[in-house]
Amino acid sequence: MTAALLPPWPVAGPLAIAGLLLAGGRLLPRRGPDVIALLTTLGVAAACILLAIGAADGPIVYWFGGWTPRDGQAIGISFRVDLAGASVASFIAGLFTITLAFAWGYFDEVHAHFHVLMLLFMASMVGFCLTGDVFNMFVWFEVMSVAAFSLTGYELKASPLSGAVNFTVMNTIGSYLFLGGIGLAYALAGSLDMASIGRVLANAPASPIADAAFVLMATGLLVKAAQVPFHFWLPDAHAVAPSPVSVIFSGVMVALGIFGLTRLSFAMFTGVPAVMAVTHTLLLGLGVASVVVGGAMALLQRHLKRMLAFSTVSHTGMLLVGLALGDRAGIAGLLTYLAGHGLVKAALFMVAGILLALCGGVDEIELRGKGRQIWPAGVAMAVGGLLLAGAPIGLMDDGLSSLAEAAKAAGNVWLLPVFAFGAGSTGGAVLRATGRIFAGLGPVAGIEEQSPTEQEQEKADRSFPFMLVCAVVPLLAVLATSHRVDGLAERAAVQLGAVAHKGAPVSSLLAWSGVAFALLLAGTGLWHPALPRPVLKTAKFLVRPLAASLSYVHSGAVCDYVAWLVVGLALFTAAFALV
Amino acid sequence: MTGWLDVLPWAVAAWLLGIGLYGVVTSRNVVHLIGCLSVVQGATYVLLLSVGFRTGGIAPVFYAKPPSTSAVDPVTHAMVLTDVVVGATVTALLLALVLQLHKRRGTLDPEELRPMRPK
């Protein structure tokens, strides 16, 4: 089967199988749904890899229903499979495979319903990456969201349900705004095909409608991508979702918001100068704010999954900075970092799942020393923490180097310490937790003691070696693919349309400063009573008010979050007025 | 410059969005909040249908009239149909979540329904 006939299969195939699973789930043997789902994800991964190979020289365009454009008017839906989309889709399918293996036998109570939801989740994400039609993108965005809402509240306790409500309300408002943006773009361009809209917008005079369409669509996608000030729902949702589901959320769902924004930006808005100007300024600012806020909040957490959620906010902020920089190195760095961070975060959430299953908790302070028997998981967690901090090996480092190169080329050298702060704080928080849980260090808790937490447990029905292998595989993938993905990411960025700027390679100072900062923070967190008193007092004096105001804002009340969403809209309005 | 009647559809859409978000922000009952989300969705309906409107056009069904009659845009109608399905599904899901939440926390006040508490 040639790659030109392949595009509908990775999306419609799992959809059909999910429908059959729902209809006939009762008739299958006990592990039947697990096997079927796993085989489906492997099939989708293979199909997407074939698509990526086929798209190496140029995008594959596939018109559904045979409705090719007439007189330049697109009347059907297209899949525009380019290297970036197909590669991210392959990554998604691979991540789902390892997650379904990790979740083997975990979700037993409601027949095949979990597997139906996971297959729909995967199919919609793949559709989101491959499509060339903006309303089709919205449809897959919605399917993805609904699957995520259903999976979050799976543990039917108060906190997961409440987190799911916050998640649903925020993302639904974001979706409606996205749809409003599509309406405005349609009013202006008379088409729903992204390439056509891009041509019309590039040739039309400057119009506030195009700006407004961008604002609404970007807000919807940034809510999904959990960027400041739309990010408040993420820690609530991730902290309470079952661990296999959190693996997908942080591993790839959040990053797809940035990927979608990248797709829209390059397909539709490259020819609109006002939008490009706002992208380079406001989106850069929001990305930096997310890096800083996410990193700072991660340090303040004691609940491991909530800490990892804030770390996702921070690292996704770096992806947004890559988009805002917008040149070839920036986009290549975005794609590489997306994959690298996704794999490392997946491994860390699986370690959290191991702790939940075998140690009966996920609170750093309560679990102190209880991880000694399962110390190999601690090694995996420490490696993950070092990789988050920017250790100079592996896929994340490749991505970060490209991002730093783009920053230097654009003259924004001040971004490098920001990257180091974000990577260092998130890595440091994870390393501190590792030290406390697996080595029993850090007897006196610091400021993190006041942050929200919850008593949780998960079923312990899979063996420790099996779960450990599932957690180690993504880490090995990150380390093994180092320096091999660069060329692929570059070509994907070129295909999207990113322009190269003269860039000087970045020294490894950035990587080592991130790691050093992480170790410093972890050490301070664990051994702060040993510091001299004046240092301790000054640190407390500086840190306490910041921590208090951050916690004040991250309140858990969804009504606050919606108010901050409108503040975000105001920021966009102001940016367009000033540009 | 357009007359006030020409701006009315967009103003209505913007008003629905604003008042719906106001309802969500000041809500004291989660079921009321879900209703306000429907109001926000109403804004998208008004926007899409107004974008696709043509003065003097019939509905895009040519059963009684010949196909060359001036008709409004069926694509926006199809988009609104999808929007309606989205709204119905999300409302059902939210109500199920709230139902289970009420059983466990005994309240419907969003202030009391925060996910996690400090120790």
Add this chain to the structure above:
Amino acid sequence: MSAATPRGMSPRMRLVLFALAVLAVLPGVVHVAGHMPQFGAHPLPYGDAINAAAPPERHVTNMTSAVNFDYRGFDTLGEEFMLLCAVTGVTVLLRGGRGEGTAGRPGRTGHRPVLPRTDAVVLTARAGAGVLLLFGFYVALHAMTTPGGGFQGGVILASGMLLVFLGDGYAAWRRVVRSEAMDACEGLGATLFALCGFAGVLLGLPFGQNILPLGTIGDLFAGGLMLVENAGVTMAVGGGFLVVFIEFLEETRVVPGADER
């Protein structure tokens, strides 16, 4: 639950923040509204292309159905599965906490008296159910000719079945509407839609190509593959909404001796 004071903004502060943000957005909204294309008088190239092409090429008179099931049928596939996803989610959330037994008694709110059904209610409900079911089939069948379609018809069918509950009571409702059957109906309807898309692929054509004979325009059974897709949607939507109704109605029952998780 902790007794600590809830952190976060007071309602007044939140409202002030919201109001300030709205004031900042308002000039932008006004600016955009003033520059929107002329209401009712701006070009609609996509719509006109469909209105011109669909009657001769697909022999249907309902343009919205043509868009939904043929020109943009792939969107409808996604929408179909979004519904399936949400219904599965509702099932997982409600049935997961309760189990699948149907042994409960009606729950009571406060001490309101439970009045027995009068004959008028039973008769009206039974007659109404028949009429609504017929009407639902009518709307679903006439997708290609007059306003209507699988989505609309499916919802009317499901709502008509609710009259069985109103008129004949919970036991009759559960006898007639079985959750396994509705699950199967929904899953098969959605899969049917997906398989319609694949039918073209097996013949080497693009996904979703209309390969069945198209019939005459204005005829009830015109449209080719769109009819099969419409049937799939009707099944899926009807079955899906009935599953949601079953789950929510089950929540009104009280199972003796059940623990909450």
